Amino acid sequence: VLIHSWTPHDRDQPWGADSSGMNQLLAELSSGEAAVEHIEADLLDPEAPLRVIEAAASLGHVDILIANHARSSGYPLEELTAKEIDTTMAVNARSTMLLVKEFAAKHDGRPGGRVVMMTSGQHLGPMPGELPYIASKGAIHQLTASLADHLAPRGITVNTVNPGATDTGYASEQTYAHVLEQEPQGRWGEPDDAARLIAWLVSDDARWVTGQVINSTGAGP
Template sequence: MTRTTTPTAAGTASFDFRGRVYLVTGASRRVGIGAGIARQLAAAGADLVLQSWSPHDAGQPWGEDSEGPASIAAECEAMGATVTQIAADFADPLAPAQVMQQAVSAHGHVDGVVANHARGMAGTLETIDAAELDLSFAVNARATALLVKEFAAQHDGRPGGRVVLFTSGQHRGGMPAELPYVLSKGAIQQMTASLAAHLAPRLITVNCVNPGPTDTGWADEAGERWVRERMPQGRWGRPDDAANLVLWLLSDQAQWVCGQTIDSEGGFSR
C-alpha cells in the first residue's frame, strides 16, 4: 500500500513517520490521550501497536469503553496504518516483555514507545493501604521501566529511537487525595533522566510529559469547573494537546531533547 500522510485538525501534516512503528500503551478509551496519540501517528504515516486493558476502566467512575480499543484501531487502519492490538494487564510482571515480543513478532521492529498507560486511584494518607500502593507502583512505574528495558533490547540502532513517558503534576503542586497515583507517577518522572543518560549513547531519547488536566471524561461537574477556573486560556486540555507534543518528541526534530520533563498544561494555576 502506498502511504500518504493525512493532515488532522491538530495539524500533523508536517510529521512523516512512514516506515516507523510505535507502541502506544493505554489506548482503550476513544476520548483518551492514548487514542489521540494513535490517531495523530496514523495520520502521519506510522504503523502502530496499541495496548489496552479495559477491565481497569470498568472499575473506575468513568467506566469501560467496551468498543474503544477496536474502534481506535479501525480509525487508524482507515488512515492506512497497520495496527496490532494487544490487551495486557501491566499488573502482571511478565506483561511488558510479552507485549514487546508480540509487537516485534508482528512488525519486525519497534521504533518508539509512548508509555501513556496509568492506574488512577484516589487515596489519602489516612486511607491508603499496601495493596493499592503495590498495584499502582506495579502498573505505573514497574511496567514503564520494564517496557523501556524490552524496547531497548530489541532496538537495532536505526535512527529515531524514542521513548516518551507520562507523569502527572505532582512535581508542581500537592495532590494529597491521590497518593497511590501521585507516588507512582512521581517515580516515572524521576526515572526519566537516568534512563535518558543510559540510552542516549545509543541515540535513543527518553523524555517525560506532564499533560496537565485533560478532558477525557473523568471529572464530575464540580471538578470540571474547578479546573477550568484555574486555566488561563479558559478551557481544559484536550487529548490532541498532549498528542501534539508527543509527536514532536518522537520526530527527528527533537533528537537534541533528552532527559526532560515537559509540562504541557496551558498555564494551569494550582
C-alpha cells in the same frame, strides 16, 4: 502500530470503559499504510511488559515506545493500604521500567529511537487525595534523566510529558468546574494537546531533546 489497553481496569472506574472507543481508533489507524494491532494486557503482571513489546516486534522493528498507561488511585493518607500502594507502583512505575527495558533490548540502534513516558503534576503542587498515584508518577519523573543518559549512546531519546488536566470524560461536574476555574486559558486540555507534543518528540525535529520532563499544561496547574 501496537495499541495496548486493559479494559477490566477501565470498567472499575466511576466513568466506566468506552466500549466503542478502541474499535473506532483501530478503524481510524488501519485506514493508513501501517499495520495496526491491539493487545489487552494487565501490567500488574510482571511478564506483561515483555509480551507487549514482543507483540509490537512481531509487526516490525520497534522504533517508538509511548508509555501512556496509568492506574488511577485516589487514596488520601487515612485510606492508604499496602495493597493499593504496591499495586499502583507496580502498574505505573515498575511496568514502565520493564517496558523501557524490553524496548531497548529489541531496538537495534538505528536512528529514531524514542521513548515518551507520562507523569502528572505532583511536582508542581500538592495532590493529597492521590498519594499512591503521585508516588508512582513521581518515580517516572525521576527516572527520565537516568534512562536518557543510559540510552543516549544508542541514539534513543527519553522524555516525559505532564499533560496537565485533560478532558477525557472522567471528571464529575464538580471536578470539571473546579479545574476550569484554575485554567488561565479558560479550558481543560484536550487529548490532542498532548498528542501534538508527543508527535513532535518522536519526530526527527526533536532528535536533540532528551532527558526532559515537559509540562504541557496551558499555564495551568
